[in-house]
Amino acid sequence: MHHFAYKNGALHAEDVSLPQLAAEIGTPFYCYSTATLERHYRVLAEAFEGQDAVICFAVKANSNQSVLATMARLGAGMDVVSEGELRRARAAGVAAGKIIFAGVGKSREEMAYALREGIFGFNVESEPELTLLSEVASGLGATARVALRVNPDVDAKTHAKISTGKSENKFGIPYLDAVRLYDVARGLPGLEVSGIHMHIGSQITDLAPFRDAFRLMRDLALALRREGHRILHLDIGGGLGIPYRSDEDAPPHPEAYAALVREVLGDLDVRIYLEPGRMIVGNAGILVTRVLYAKAGAGKRFTIVDAAMNDLLRPTLYEAHHEIWPVMEERASGTTGLQDIVGPVCETGDYLAVERTLPIFEPGDLLAVMSAGAYGAVMSSTYNTRLLVPEILVRGGEHALVRPRPSYEALIGLDRPAPWLAGG
Numbered sequence: 316m317h318h319f320a321y322k323n324g325a326l327h328a329e330d331v332s333l334p335q336l337a338a339e340i341g342t343p344f345y346c347y348s349t350a351t352l353e354r355h356y357r358v359l360a361e362a363f364e365g366q367d368a369v370i371c372f373a374v375k376a377n378s379n380q381s382v383l384a385t386m387a388r389l390g391a392g393m394d395v396v397s398e399g400e401l402r403r404a405r406a407a408g409v410a411a412g413k414i415i416f417a418g419v420g421k422s423r424e425e426m427a428y429a430l431r432e433g434i435f436g437f438n439v440e441s442e443p444e445l446t447l448l449s450e451v452a453s454g455l456g457a458t459a460r461v462a463l464r465v466n467p468d469v470d471a472k473t474h475a476k477i478s479t480g481k482s483e484n485k486f487g488i489p490y491l492d493a494v495r496l497y498d499v500a501r502g503l504p505g506l507e508v509s510g511i512h513m514h515i516g517s518q519i520t521d522l523a524p525f526r527d528a529f530r531l532m533r534d535l536a537l538a539l540r541r542e543g544h545r546i547l548h549l550d551i552g553g554g555l556g557i558p559y560r561s562d563e564d565a566p567p568h569p570e571a572y573a574a575l576v577r578e579v580l581g582d583l584d585v586r587i588y589l590e591p592g593r594m595i596v597g598n599a600g601i602l603v604t605r606v607l608y609a610k611a612g613a614g615k616r617f618t619i620v621d622a623a624m625n626d627l628l629r630p631t632l633y634e635a636h637h638e639i640w641p642v643m644e645e646r647a648s649g650t651t652g653l654q655d656i657v658g659p660v661c662e663t664g665d666y667l668a669v670e671r672t673l674p675i676f677e678p679g680d681l682l683a684v685m686s687a688g689a690y691g692a693v694m695s696s697t698y699n700t701r702l703l704v705p706e707i708l709v710r711g712g713e714h715a716l717v718r719p720r721p722s723y724e725a726l727i728g729l730d731r732p733a734p735w736l737a738g739g
């Protein structure tokens with residue numbers, strides 16, 4: 316469900332006309348809908364009503380500060396994986412006490428920064444990390460609240476590059492080693508170990524892997540309590556998938572997900588932390604791009620647009636399917652043809668859609684690449700010395716340029732000539 320729809324023949328983001336935005340800002344650009352962000356957050360929050368649950372938005376999915384501030388105003392905490400994300404969340408007005416620091420490779424400096432900020436806690440992924448965190452916290456005279464991330468060896472049945480809960484993945488501590496490590500942690504100064512964390516992957520479209528993981532989490536919580544550990548919170552990660560294609564069944568509704576959490580974990584008397592990213596922001600954003608050229612290849616067309624793999628990497632990296640909508644509605648009812656939608660970057664893997672039957676587009680046409688709000692702008696780069704793509708946030712009939720397109724001077728000016736090459 317989202318708020319991108321045709322009105323008077325043109326695609327709108329809520330009440331804002333995309334052709335008008337394109338004329339004002341230029342293309343390509345990302346466009347986010349506040350109403351969609353708010354709706355997704357509320358659907359999830361309402362599904363968990365009656366459970367002691369805290370929603371920590373996964374900043375990695377979309378870290379624009381206006382998106383974060385929108386979430387924070389609804390009451391969300393944040394899940395961050397770097398000092399940079401922590402700084403962004405704080406700059407967007409998120410209370411430190413609502414921030415969880417996750418990630419497999421936190422540095423000493425990042426730990427110290429987060430402790431000084433006073434974040435809620437750390438999800439720790441290994442014994443050496445635990446030892447270092449203890450050292451850093453004790454050195455600062457602070458106490459770090461900790462959940463150990465446990466790898467349940469559950470197959471999330473998602474794309475291999477975004478599956479995180481199998482034993483061969485780098486994440487977490489082995490399930491069978493968990494009790495030993497909680498015992499180790501209990502003996503370390505500067506730590507208050509009171510939670511368990513699991514995150515088995517992203518874009519999960521079936522509840523069964525969640526059920527398996529939650530059951531293992533439950534068993535572990537009970538086993539740890541038998542050993543005298545205080546388990547006060549369970550961080551169940553993110554990962555609930557979203558519909559990317561209109562011709563496929565929708566993934567489980569948040570209601571069903573929340574009911575599963577209640578069924579498996581509901582009697583444990585713990586606070587549940589959620590780390591959703593994609594399900595909140597994925598369908599709340601689109602990438603708008605303009606057709607530069609159309610050319611006939613052998614057996615299919617190539618529609619060459621001004622957005623590329625550096626702007627939206629998901630099709631290239633994960634063979635991800637994003638629907639392509641013409642911005643002008645009349646194109647949708649015209650002739651169609653088999654085609655690739657490709658960008659200007661000099662790589663065969665530079666595509667936004669491959670071998671799709673889509674309207675025959677003409678140079679100058681605008682296209683919307685749908686479901687691009689999560690892992691879109693955040694994964695963009697300046698490859699081929701292309702400018703980072705701007706971001707626009709819409710609310711009703713209003714819009715704001717929440718990340719302007721940088722200038723070429725700013726981009727090229729990042730380099731410093733080696734002293735022996737300076738001065739021509």
Ligand code: LLP
Nearest residue numbers: 373514517518553554555590591592593690
């Ligand atoms: N928590 C942890 C520990 C995570 O690693 C992630 C995502 C999340 C929460 C949020 O997961 P979500 O609810 O968004 O599924 N770039 C990839 C996705 C990478 C996900 C990484 N971790 C993509 O574009 O599909």
